[in-house]
Structure formats: C-alpha cells, structure tokens
Amino acid sequence: MYPITLNLKNKPVLIIGGGKIAARKIKGLLGEGADMTVISPILHKDIKQEMITWIQKEYEASDIRPQYQLIFACTDNNSLNEQILSDALPSQLVNVVSNKEKSDFYNMSMIKHKGIKIGITTEGASPKVTKETRIKLQEWLNKNEE
Ligand SMILES: C[C@@]1(CC(=O)O)C2=NC(=C\c3[nH]c(c(CCC(=O)O)c3CC(=O)O)Cc3[nH]c(c(CC(=O)O)c3CCC(=O)O)/C=C3\N/C(=C\2)[C@@H](CCC(=O)O)[C@]3(C)CC(=O)O)/[C@H]1CCC(=O)O
Numbered sequence: 001m002y003p004i005t006l007n008l009k010n011k012p013v014l015i016i017g018g019g020k021i022a023a024r025k026i027k028g029l030l031g032e033g034a035d036m037t038v039i040s041p042i043l044h045k046d047i048k049q050e051m052i053t054w055i056q057k058e059y060e061a062s063d064i065r066p067q068y069q070l071i072f073a074c075t076d077n078n079s080l081n082e083q084i085l086s087d088a089l090p091s092q093l094v095n096v097v098s099n100k101e102k103s104d105f106y107n108m109s110m111i112k113h114k115g116i117k118i119g120i121t122t123e124g125a126s127p128k129v130t131k132e133t134r135i136k137l138q139e140w141l142n143k144n145e146e
C-alpha cells in the first residue's frame with residue numbers, strides 16, 4: 001500500500017455509522033478541518049453534533065455522492081459495510097472498519113513527538129500488533145528523551 005499524508009481542509013468526507021469507532025475517526029478528521037457528513041440513526045455521545053452535518057437515517061446506496069473522495073463505512077454490520085464499498089464509485093476510497101482485507105485505505109496508529117508524526121500500520125493484518133507497537137515505541141521515546 002502507498003503511504004501519503006492528506007490535506008483534508010474543507011474537503012467533504014462521508015461517514016456511515018455514528019458509533020464508537022466513527023467517533024474516533026471523526027475526532028481526527030475534524031482536527032484536520034474536513035467537512036464531515038455522518039449518516040446514522042444514532043450518534044455516539046462523543047460526536048459533536050454541531051461540528052458535523054448529521055443525516056439521521058439508515059444508509060441507502062443513493063447516499064454515495066460523487067463529491068466524497070473519502071468514505072468511512074463504520075457501522076456494526078460488516079455485510080452493510082461491504083455493501084457500501086461495492087456501492088462506491090471506482091474513484092472513491094473506502095475505509096471498511098470491520099474488514100481487514102477489503103479496505104481501500106487504513107488509518108494508521110499515530111505518535112506525535114517533538115514536531116514529528118510517526119505512523120504505524122500492519123496494512124490491515126493486525127490492528128492489535130499496531131497498537132502494541134505504538135505503546136512500546138511511545139515508551140521508548142519517553143525514556144530516551146533528553
Ligand atoms: C490504528 C487504529 C487507527 C484508527 O482506528 O483510527 C486502528 N485500529 C485502532 C484501534 C483498535 N482496533 C481494534 C481495537 C479493539 C481491540 C484491541 O485493543 O486490540 C482497537 C482499540 C480501541 O478501539 O480502542 C480492533 C480492530 N480493528 C479493526 C478490526 C476489524 C478487523 O480486524 O477486521 C478490529 C477487531 C474488531 C473486533 O473483532 O471486534 C480494523 C482496523 N483497525 C485499524 C486501525 C485498521 C488496520 C490498522 C493496521 O493495519 O495496522 C483497520 C483494518 C481498519 C481501520 O479502522 O482503518 C486504532 C488506534 C490504535 C492505537 O494506537 O491505540
């Protein structure tokens with residue numbers, strides 16, 4: 001997979017599902033100034049409703065508008081998340097939170113340290129190993145700080 005960092009300021013980003021995992025993704029995306037639309041019957045308490053456009057309903061294929069370049073399928077229903085992936089246009093990139101093999105892209109585990117960002121990924125193979133590595137590396141950086 002090809003690593004890049006994206007400038008998402010004012011870019012329209014679509015999230016389907018508004019639960020715990022969506023809340024984590026939305027926090028990071030709002031921090032980067034993305035223009036967020038969330039489609040979900042229910043919103044997690046950590047999602048700041050006033051910062052997003054919330055469309056309170058269940059997903060339908062017509063929700064996939066061409067202006068979205070990034071789409072996050074964050075429902076707790078893996079077959080629905082996979083349906084979202086197949087409804088998307090070939091030009092749209094879809095993150096499927098419930099399937100290690102099928103995503104067009106993954107979020108990396110991030111460390112921010114003294115003005116640099118370190119991204120860690122197993123390219124979907126093992127989120128658990130990613131998290132463990134982030135914790136070990138963070139401890140090493142803290143220990144070896146001048
Ligand atoms: C890095 C991080 C970024 C982020 O999500 O922002 C991320 N997962 C994180 C946390 C986390 N993930 C999980 C737990 C609970 C368990 C635990 O603690 O172990 C926690 C902890 C928590 O939720 O607190 C389990 C889990 N994760 C995925 C599945 C589904 C599956 O495996 O198919 C399941 C099992 C679900 C189940 O079976 O129930 C899937 C994905 N998770 C990824 C990324 C992508 C691949 C990354 C890579 O390639 O390495 C991928 C494929 C899709 C994506 O999301 O992009 C983030 C910060 C980590 C940190 O640094 O703390």
Ligand SMILES: NC(=O)c1ccc[n+]([C@@H]2O[C@H](COP(=O)([O-])OP(=O)(O)OC[C@H]3O[C@@H](n4cnc5c(N)ncnc54)[C@H](O)[C@@H]3O)[C@@H](O)[C@H]2O)c1
Nearest residue numbers: 017018019020021022039040041042058059075076097098
């Ligand atoms: N990527 C990761 O880091 C990670 C970590 C743990 C779990 N997971 C996976 O992510 C999935 C979601 O986890 P969660 O904790 O956020 O679940 P959750 O139950 O907190 O949230 C699910 C959300 O999906 C919404 N939803 C359900 N059906 C919908 C529909 N038809 N249309 C639109 N929205 C719909 C619900 O309203 C809710 O807001 C889990 O099932 C698991 O497979 C991923």
